[in-house]
Amino acid sequence: MSAQAIPVPNDFNKVLYAPLAEVDPEVAQIIEDETWRQFSGLELIASENLTSLATMEANGSILTNKYSEGLPGARYYGGNEHIDRLENLCRERALKAFDLDPKVWGVNVQPYSGSTANFATFTALLEPQDRIMGLGLPDGGHLTHGYYTAKKKISASSIYFQSFPYQVDPKTGYIDYERLATNANLFKPRMIICGGSAYPRDWDYAKLAATAKQHSALLMADIAHISGLVAAKVQNNPFEFCDVVTTTTHKTLRGPRAGMIFFRKDKDPEAEAKINAAVFPACQGGPHNNTIAGIATALRQVSSPEFKEYAAAVIKNSQALGAKLLSYGYKLQTEGSANHLVLWDLRPLGLTGSKIEKICDLAHITINKNAVAGDTSAMVPGGVRIGASALTSRSMGPADMEQVATFLHRAIEISQVLQKEAGSKLLKDFVAKATTGEGEGRKLIEQLAGDVQAFATRFPLPGVPDSSKIQRPAGH
Template identity: 60%
Template sequence: MSHWISSPGDEFKNTCLNVPLQKEDPEIYELIQKEKWRQYSCLELIASENFTSQAVMEANGSALTNKYSEGLPGARYYGGNEHIDVVENLCRTRALKAFQLKSEEWGVNVQPYSGTTANFSALTALLNPHDRIMGLELASGGHLTHGHQTAKKKISSSAIYFESFPYQVNPSTGLIDYDKLEAQADGYRPKLIICGASAYPRDWDYARLRAIADKHGAYLMADIAHISGLVAAGEQSSPFALCDIVTTTTHKTLRGPRAGLLFFHKGEKGTLRGDLEERCNFAVFPSNQGGPHNNTIAAVAVALKQVAEPSFKQYASQVRKNAKAVAETLQKHGYKLASGGTENHLVLWDLRPIGLNGNKMEKICDALNITVNKNSIAGDSSAFVPGGLRVGTAALTSRSFKEKDFVQVAEFLHQAAQLALKIQERSGSKLLKDFLAALEKDADVKALRVKVEQFAHQFPMPGFDPASVPESARHH
């Protein structure tokens, strides 16, 4: 009967609950390794992406993922949150510090799962159903959550539950048309004006927007998801002095994990801003979310600690210099850029004058291991065939790219565009499927891809050591 005798831990050791991923699920492990190698081997130019640190990833993959903690620190609906409360409070303190905010004037909810949920929680806090909002339209560089709808369909929940009247950039300059915005607001009388964008290469005139909002007793909300790292580092204007609500993601220029923050101004009771703290916190939970993701909140806290360091200011400054290098190099080749250049981390490249569209340019870049995304340009007739390409510099700047390196990146983009034009002509068709068929066989594309990968491999990789990726994951 001796085979029945065992120590208390033996049975546990034989379950899947304490087995490393590589052994427990080799399939998922291998896919993660392949993705690591892809990130290391490609030129990551998607403006909404970045490479976060090893410390952030360790916090995000920690045992904090096990804990339920509905409610706010000190007022949870579950027990056992003594350490979680400290983590969340630390994250809130660091969020205010990152943007040089005084706790008596501003508060922040760090629980939103994403920028989208932060935005909808802000709208839930500020508005009643069918209240009127104005945000930058999608084709002008705005975001889905700022009230996007088409002539036939309300797309975003912000358009489904509220009445949306978007404002635009001037199609000839690519800049926000503040005069037209004011005239539209005079007729529409919105309850909320949203400023912020996902593809606008310029800074914002918050004072002008505040004046327009005050004219109609409206709230002013800034969504700084794309530029928050630049705002924290003083590389873009800060909206905090003039806005009622500020939202952001945490993974773009802030270089943290994927999550959202909702900042609210603490006004005097009985004023327009008087009860925003209570309303915003209630909107996040219980209105729009369940329990917060404590592992991610801890990872956000780590990223915000890094934002406060001098090296982050240098990083943010380099992001802007690199974007300018891309813009100037593309312009030297005669290409047109929306707004004529950039003041932040991205360039919006108008491909229409050379007879290309964003779909084809994105696809050829994918084939070259250059990761970018197609993007609408003001004046586009169809969102399904956008006329532009959005190019961001935050991720590769995290890999120590400087201006001269981004000049080379822009040269690769120029070569990609010229190849795309040749392939489009050879395919004898404007259809994407014919372009892809011709692209697949092109020897020049394959040769340029090798050069791109060799170039990418010269630079360090944040968060993990590429040498640790097994050989099996390094093949396409």
């Protein structure tokens, strides 16, 4: 049969075939601007990374068109034979990436994020008002682990469950496992959660498992921040001790933004059905198949020898950054790092995380303000959190991280100048002086910004085949 020409689309459908730059130049420009920002700056937010071109291609694929509520082989829509293949492949790769026996462990790859993965896990394994214990937010924990204040229940986990946070030792910054065990004796939790968003050390899962066992409590690990390091076997293995493990798929795993839930099938024969039903239909709708494709592609990369080298390099870079900051006399929680991040305590300098975050933004360095142990208000955090994952993805090494630390040191010096020039410790006065004021501080910011851009643009940007072709947008 001879090939026939495909007819030209109707006028009202032509928009479906045109490229983004033609259909929506405003969004196309925003993407260009963001590409330049990532290329010309230093990404130091610990919860972010720079994923691969292949992962972005999968995540931006035609798979976004398909609805697939349910699970492989049991969908509520037809036409899912290829989506079933995709999700099964992603599940296989997830288990392989963490070296898990499929007879012992199962995984759900549908959660939209780490937060939804966590709440689906609580929904599956707990009853309303059951008791949970997670690391407190000011001590490096995560909102979804039961965080609340004296005035308000902040997260859904604190609204629907009774939460009692555990803490780090205020002198060392390390998890206080003895105090945790003592409080568990009083609180009698149904679940203990290990994992955090700003804890610069590894976890002693054996101690946590022993405490959980005393109270017949479930042990859940949220390894969202360190999952790539766990998969590469450069951090302790939570799967040896935990009943359930949740994670995001970006951060150190370097995939698209989503979540996964791993569950033991050998201890609880109903675990798989409980988790799957909690994800859908209890907590969310149809899975995002394009994102699952991106996860699958990223997980294939995670299983490679090169990724293991990358994960080891992340820790070396984090330690080099921390060591250089310590050499300037700064205070770091736990005096350094054993994973991908450092937590910098700015309180001895009379500065807040909000001010340093703002100055670094003006200098093309992206960090985030963060509470440190002993803070009384999460709204006025006393520190910043700094991660090495993204810059390691840009092929930076320990010597480069020392240069990054020098830039951060200059940002501190500039902030101290600006605070004096503002004549006030109020954030609004500080920001006004930094952005519109006349004085030495503003000039120093401009100098630092130029030096940072010159340094950052020496390194390739993942996901872009030829970074030399990235153009500075007009007005930047």
